[in-house]
Amino acid sequence: MNTILRAALYQILKSLMRILYRKGVAFGEFTQLAKQAYVDVVEDELTSSGERATTTRIAVITGLTRKEVTQLRQAEITEVAPRFNRVLRVLNGWLHDANFLDREGQPAVLAFRGAEPSFEQLVQRYSGDMSSFAMLDEMKRVQLVDTVDEGAVRLLSATYIPDTDDEAQLQLLGSDVSLLVMTINHNLIVPSDERYYQRKVSYNNLPQEVLPAFRSFVRKDAHQLLLRFNQWLYQHDRDHSPEIQGTGRMQAGVGIYYFEQPMASKETSHED
The missing domain is CATH 1.10.10 (Arc Repressor Mutant, subunit A)
Incomplete structure (x- = not known):
């Protein structure tokens, strides 16, 4: 080797x-x-x-x-079907489907069932065969929604982050790491002008005291960037926009992750 x-x-x-x-x-x-x-x-x-x-x-x-x-x-x-994928589909539908937005273009507060639009209709449209009761319990558990007057459902966050001890985190290990390795493998075997975007920035002589500010900075700016990518992909995905024409069925996306670790010895700061 x-x-x-x-x-x-x-x-x-x-x-x-x-x-x-x-x-x-x-x-x-x-x-x-x-x-x-x-x-x-x-x-x-x-x-x-x-x-x-x-x-x-x-x-x-x-x-x-x-x-x-x-x-x-x-x-x-x-193969275990990731539960968090269903939650993400419902969340994306609520964020982008005009039928579930208010007059300001924001996610509407939805009656659980009966009235239109309703949370039940949202779940039926985007979650597959998961019941609206189970979806509500799951979204409450991860603090994505709460219930307000007369059981109406209100969206609390535009981001779904699985719990630390959640099995979804292990499912992310399988999906996210494999996608990164697939990108690196692709870049190893194709000409430079056909490589997928793969970059990182890091410095290795930072004091611990600056890291909380950097984490906050990354969380805010990276989230806004991902929301822009998400909006573009949503508009071009045939599951959500059936009028989109084209051949084949492809998956594409972008992943951003933060890292930090102690350094054992002094090294020169660098940028990759």
Whole structure:
């Protein structure tokens, strides 16, 4: 393995292992999943390139035995539908769908049911098969809504952030980290003019006292930027704007995250 790739992989795994350690995941479980993922990727790559994805071929590439490959190809990984996706769809509908906005273009206070528009109608339109009662309980739990006069529902926040101990945070681990890795992989194999946007800025000799102000600055400005991106994507997504023409079905988006960590030694400040 290339030395730089080995170092990069170690950094990724070390961060991941902290989560696995806290969640009590045995190393054997991790290695089994790693084997499963490798076999699935090799099979996908062979198939997409027009080659035969035989058990023997996969075994040769992965270094696993034919018996292991056979068992892994027969195994199924259960995918959990992220609950927070339904909440986000309802939230976006409330923020952008004219039927659920007031005269000032802001999210209207909605009767729970009966009157038009109602919270029940909003949930039916955007949440799939989740009941309006369950959605209300969930949105109350994460402090997105409250109820006012005669049970009407009022939106409290335009941002959904899962609880610290919520399973949604673990679902974000699977979706967000994989998307970042996919972006980096894309940028490694295409010409420079076809690379996806991938940038960060960081300095490594900052006093702790300035970080609260920087966190607040990032939270405010990054949120406003994401709201602008969200508005544009909403207007061009066929689920919300059926009149949009075009071919294929693509996912696109932008992720922003904050990071900080102590530095073990003095290094030169830099910007990436």
